[in-house]
Amino acid sequence: MKENKLTGRTAIRWKQFNHKTYSVFCSLKKEVNIGVLTIATLAFANVKIASAQNDTIGQLKNMELEEVEVTGTRVPLTEMQSAKMVTVLSRDEIQAAAVHSINDLLEYAAGVDVRQRSEFGIQTDISVRGGTFDQTTILLNGINICDPQTGHNTGNFPVSIHDIERIEILQGPAARVFGTSAFTGAINMVTKKATENQITAHLTGGGYGLLGTGAGVSYTNKRFGHQLSTNYSRSDGATKNSDFNTRRGYYAGSFNHKDVNMKWQLGLSDQKFGANTFYSAAYDNQYEETRKYIASVQAQTKGTIKFTPAFYWNRSLDHFQLIRNTHTGENFHQTDVFGASLNASFDSSWGKTSLGAEIRNEGILSTNLGKPLDEDQYVNIPGEDQQYTRKDNRTNVGYYLEHNILFSRVTVSMGALANMNTALDHKFRFYPGVDVSYRPNDNIKLFTSWNMALRMPTFTDLYYKSPTIQGNVGLKPEKTQAFSIGANYRTYYFQSSLSSFYNKGKDMIYWVMYSADDIYHSANFELDNMGVELSSSIDFRRLTNGKSWLQDLSINYAYIYQHRKDNEEIYKSSYGLEYLRHKLVARLNHRVWNKLAANWAFRWQDRTGSYIKYNEMNQSTNQLVPYASYCVLDLRLSWNAPKYKLFAEANNLLNRTYYDFGNLPQPGIWLKAGISYQINL
Numbered sequence: 260m261k262e263n264k265l266t267g268r269t270a271i272r273w274k275q276f277n278h279k280t281y282s283v284f285c286s287l288k289k290e291v292n293i294g295v296l297t298i299a300t301l302a303f304a305n306v307k308i309a310s311a312q313n314d315t316i317g318q319l320k321n322m323e324l325e326e327v328e329v330t331g332t333r334v335p336l337t338e339m340q341s342a343k344m345v346t347v348l349s350r351d352e353i354q355a356a357a358v359h360s361i362n363d364l365l366e367y368a369a370g371v372d373v374r375q376r377s378e379f380g381i382q383t384d385i386s387v388r389g390g391t392f393d394q395t396t397i398l399l400n401g402i403n404i405c406d407p408q409t410g411h412n413t414g415n416f417p418v419s420i421h422d423i424e425r426i427e428i429l430q431g432p433a434a435r436v437f438g439t440s441a442f443t444g445a446i447n448m449v450t451k452k453a454t455e456n457q458i459t460a461h462l463t464g465g466g467y468g469l470l471g472t473g474a475g476v477s478y479t480n481k482r483f484g485h486q487l488s489t490n491y492s493r494s495d496g497a498t499k500n501s502d503f504n505t506r507r508g509y510y511a512g513s514f515n516h517k518d519v520n521m522k523w524q525l526g527l528s529d530q531k532f533g534a535n536t537f538y539s540a541a542y543d544n545q546y547e548e549t550r551k552y553i554a555s556v557q558a559q560t561k562g563t564i565k566f567t568p569a570f571y572w573n574r575s576l577d578h579f580q581l582i583r584n585t586h587t588g589e590n591f592h593q594t595d596v597f598g599a600s601l602n603a604s605f606d607s608s609w610g611k612t613s614l615g616a617e618i619r620n621e622g623i624l625s626t627n628l629g630k631p632l633d634e635d636q637y638v639n640i641p642g643e644d645q646q647y648t649r650k651d652n653r654t655n656v657g658y659y660l661e662h663n664i665l666f667s668r669v670t671v672s673m674g675a676l677a678n679m680n681t682a683l684d685h686k687f688r689f690y691p692g693v694d695v696s697y698r699p700n701d702n703i704k705l706f707t708s709w710n711m712a713l714r715m716p717t718f719t720d721l722y723y724k725s726p727t728i729q730g731n732v733g734l735k736p737e738k739t740q741a742f743s744i745g746a747n748y749r750t751y752y753f754q755s756s757l758s759s760f761y762n763k764g765k766d767m768i769y770w771v772m773y774s775a776d777d778i779y780h781s782a783n784f785e786l787d788n789m790g791v792e793l794s795s796s797i798d799f800r801r802l803t804n805g806k807s808w809l810q811d812l813s814i815n816y817a818y819i820y821q822h823r824k825d826n827e828e829i830y831k832s833s834y835g836l837e838y839l840r841h842k843l844v845a846r847l848n849h850r851v852w853n854k855l856a857a858n859w860a861f862r863w864q865d866r867t868g869s870y871i872k873y874n875e876m877n878q879s880t881n882q883l884v885p886y887a888s889y890c891v892l893d894l895r896l897s898w899n900a901p902k903y904k905l906f907a908e909a910n911n912l913l914n915r916t917y918y919d920f921g922n923l924p925q926p927g928i929w930l931k932a933g934i935s936y937q938i939n940l
Contacts (some may be wrong), residue, residue: 342694357895370814386442417526465931468495497926654767870921889917
């Protein structure tokens with residue numbers, strides 16, 4: 260038994276396992292800490308889930324112990340201590356889900372709006388709590404991989420769902436943790452870590468000419484770990500001109516030493532796809548190619564003061580054709596992002612303190628976005644007979660300070676971001692925040708928070724120009740004050756949380772039409788978002804000691820209301836004002852027979868806003884059609900053996916016709932099947 264001097268709580272600690280039974284853990288029915296978790300930032304978090312065999316219960320093969328979860332602070336806090344709302348999609352949930360991309364998986368989170376133009380992660384807009392796809396920070400192992408050109412391309416992940424260990428979704432502004440782009444929330448994808456030497460392979464096939472394949476290899480020894488994977492998928496598409504061809508490659512390495520831990524990663528995503536009415540319903544033969552490269556190196560020292568430096572580079576390439584295989588409406592874009600950060604954290608009798616700094620440079624070369632170049636400054640586009648004629652560049656500098664005071668039942672986390680962006684001026688602006696949680700007992704947590712944040716316009720917001728779209732170089736940065744309050748209750752087998760939020764927005768950026776014969780303009784608005792989120796889950800395996808054929812059930816619901824403060828009449832909005840008013844997600848896992856299991860996923864969505872209806876000749880009818888609510892049911896059957904897994908699934912089992920974007924129907928029922936296999940070396 261060991262007492263934590265900081266919190267006054269007593270924890271039971273085991274330093275290692277043996278090969279005996281684990282019924283002692285099951286009988287405790289309390290939080291058990293195994294070893295010591297040492298993390299300095301979200302980037303270095305590695306939640307350990309212990310699986311143990313219980314010989315006295317023949318049906319119970321694996322037991323997950325209570326775990327310490329990563330929260331949205333710059334120092335490590337347990338899930339119960341934290342005042343931040345964090346949703347974790349675990350590896351078990353990922354494996355059971357009837358999805359084949361990270362984008363599809365995020366649809367199961369009630370507070371996340373995923374608007375897809377095609378399946379398998381092709382052109383996906385991801386937003387949190389009624390915000391836009393430009394207001395959410397996407398991280399890969401703690402590294403910001405957002406594209407300053409447009410949030411449309413942020414979902415072009417250089418990793419596949421087979422590489423992911425878990426996904427952490429932080430609801431609400433997190434500027435003092437992840438910088439200004441974390442305006443409404445942040446999503447961190449944590450990849451699997453090499454823990455043993457093995458080779459894996461998978462193969463998927465299905466309707467509409469679907470083929471997916473991939474392989475991975477991991478190698479680890481006392482000091483080094485290596486993880487390498489490659490994935491390929493293609494389809495003829497479920498609708499006209501919706502074919503796609505994607506390739507992904509990813510490598511992650513690590514080095515462990517008594518004084519420092521290091522990790523690094525390289526990634527590539529290459530997508531080519533038919534973009535049927537993706538950006539304009541008047542053209543059903545659009546085409547696009549996107550490519551993304553990422554590279555980063557991180558380290559974490561050990562000792563009284565922990566230093567965490569990181570360096571990263573992201574490059575995104577975008578080639579668009581309004582009419583496929585022609586130069587009509589053709590655009591080329593190249594963005595480069597260079598970043599470096601340093602964080603330091605230490606414990607004292609006053610609590611846990613963290614301070615750090617980050618510099619991030621964002622640049623673009625384009626045929627459409629940016630400031631015009633002189634003719635002698637044009638840049639040749641590799642592999643093309645065209646040149647980049649426009650350019651822009653900006654640098655963001657941020658300084659962070661955070662302090663966490665921990666009592667036995669209360670946590671107070673407070674801090675601030677001092678930020679300067681060269682696209683505005685060279686003045687620093689401050690964005691503070693404070694989070695408080697209170698735990699009256701070991702099962703209940705009450706929390707509240709207040710945070711401020713800012714977001715710079717994307718290069719598309721500022722510059723994009725076409726016959727139907729007009730950017731605005733005079734846009735102001737978005738600003739918000741966010742308030743949140745909620746409660747969480749959990750036992751050994753049951754968990755439920757209720758939270759509400761109010762985001763007071765100023766100079767919010769949205770694309771709107773002011774009349775039926777107008778084009779889309781980017782403009783600033785005063786706008787507030789408010790809503791409620793409810794989630795509950797029950798683990799029948801724990802409740803019945805493994806005797807139930809039911810495994811687990813979860814139900815999540817989110818409601819959002821948006822209030823625009825001006826009285827200016829808007830004919831039609833795009834993206835931002837078309838938010839999800841209601842979203843309900845329910846998932847059920849159960850055994851069928853022997854190693855055969857079933858996963859049911861039901862989703863109901865009701866979206867505000869409307870779209871201009873086009874006829875079969877791609878001509879506007881000048882008729883506004885409200886988005887209809889819809890429900891989707893997915894089913895996955897899987898046979899889970901130690902060395903291999905077989906699956907068969909049906910997406911949109913009820914064959915519903917539904918729209919995430921106007922005039923672009925999503926696929927009907929889509930049947931898929933596949934196998935994965937692993938070899939331990």
